[in-house]
Amino acid sequence: MRVLLVTNMYPSPRRPHFGTFVHDEVEALRGLGVEMDVLFADGQRHTLNYVAGMAAVLGRSLGRQRYDLVHAHYVLSGVLARCQLRWPLVLTLHGSEVAVGWTPPLSRALARLADWVIVTSPRVLDDLHMNLPHVAVIPCGIDLDLFTPGEQAAARAALGLPAERQLVVFVGEPRPEKQVHLLEGAVARLQSAGQPVDLLIASGQPHERVPLFMQAADVLGLTSSYEGSPMVIKEAMACNLPIVATDVGDVAGVIRDTAGCYLAAPTVESVADKLASALAFGGRTDGRSRIRHLSGAAAAQQVLAVYHEVLR
Known part of the structure; x- marks a missing residue:
């Protein structure tokens, strides 16, 4: 099987942390024997890159390249991928594009034009407000070999962090x-x-350094107003790190009743109260044992099953 993957999020030398979950899915699918060609349209660097991406997709569809299908991550990449009709389209919608800003109508229109839609959580599917005939809920998987528990003192020493302070870590871009x-x-x-x-x-931070921050911290904090299936929650679970998060995306389903993990209302008072509880917990969780089914390998198997369904 040969697949053209179109994405506007992918690691690069300039931003090695950008879209690492898409990169990891590509590598996992390659490990399953799928030939993956990646077309990265870096629209954040310049909007004209979307025009260049569309021209590249059209050029491949009119040329001699052969693909079994095209897989697009995010709605704007889906627009580029659907400008050709030669190959079937699988569209992955990650979260905010279906509910925030100007892209929800575009997401719904493109979902109707796709041959199969993947969403990262049931909440993303609910926010689409559509009855789609071909849809699958597949959260992006995590690298359980990279995100592992570690000795806190050693991690703090490696990062130059004080040993005597309690640390709440936020991982990601503070948008x-x-x-x-x-x-x-x-x-x-x-x-x-x-x-x-x-x-x-x-x-x-480079992706390979993120586990150090989670190993060094006492609690992960995530107080987003919207998420699809936040990777940092699953990564923190894999590191056995206590968590305080707002009830967004699939967070409640991922942490469930894990001791040391708490859902907070989106207020300073509630977040402070839950952080105090998580810090008082005073240890590591058993989160890793609870999210093994969310590995990158397991997610890739599910994506591959979608590919086979599309081709049937």
């Missing part, structure tokens, strides 16, 4: 929808009560 101000306000509230806690922002 507005991430609502990092809630974490900042909650940590400041705990500090004013005399708790020796700091907020650590881990942004723009």
Whole structure:
């Protein structure tokens, strides 16, 4: 099987952390014997890259290249991928594009034009507000070999972090929808009560360094207003790191009743209260044993099953 993957999120030397979950899915599918050609349209670098991406897709469809299908990640990449009709289209919608900003109508229109739609959580499917004949819920899988529990003191020493302070870590880009101000306000509230806690922002880090931050921290904080299936929650679970998060995407289903993990309302007071509970928990969780079914290998098997269904 040969697949053309079209995406506007993919790691590059300039941004090695950008779209690592798409890269990991590609590598896992290659491991299953699928030939994957990646077309990366870096629209964040320049919007004209979308025009170049569309020309590249059209050029391949009019040329001698042979693919069994095209798989697009995110709605704008789907537009590029659907500008050809030679091959079937599988479209993965990750989350915010179906519910936030100007892209929800475009997401619904493109979902009707796709041969199969993959969504990353049941909530993303609900937010599409569509009855699709061919749809699968497949969260992006995590690298269980990379994200592992580790010795906290060693991780802090490697990162140059103080050994005596409690650390709440935020991992990701502090975009507005991430609502990092809630974490900042909650940590400041705990500090004013005399708790020796700091907020650590881990942004723009190479993917292979992210586990160090999770091993070094006492709690992961995620206070987003919207997510599809946030990777950091699954990664923190794989590192046995306690979690405080708002009830977005599939977070509640992933953490379930894991001791040391808490859902918070999107207020400074609630986040501070849950952070205090997570810090008082004082240890590691059993999260890793609870999310083995969310590995990258398992997700790739499900995506491959969709490919076979499309080709049938």
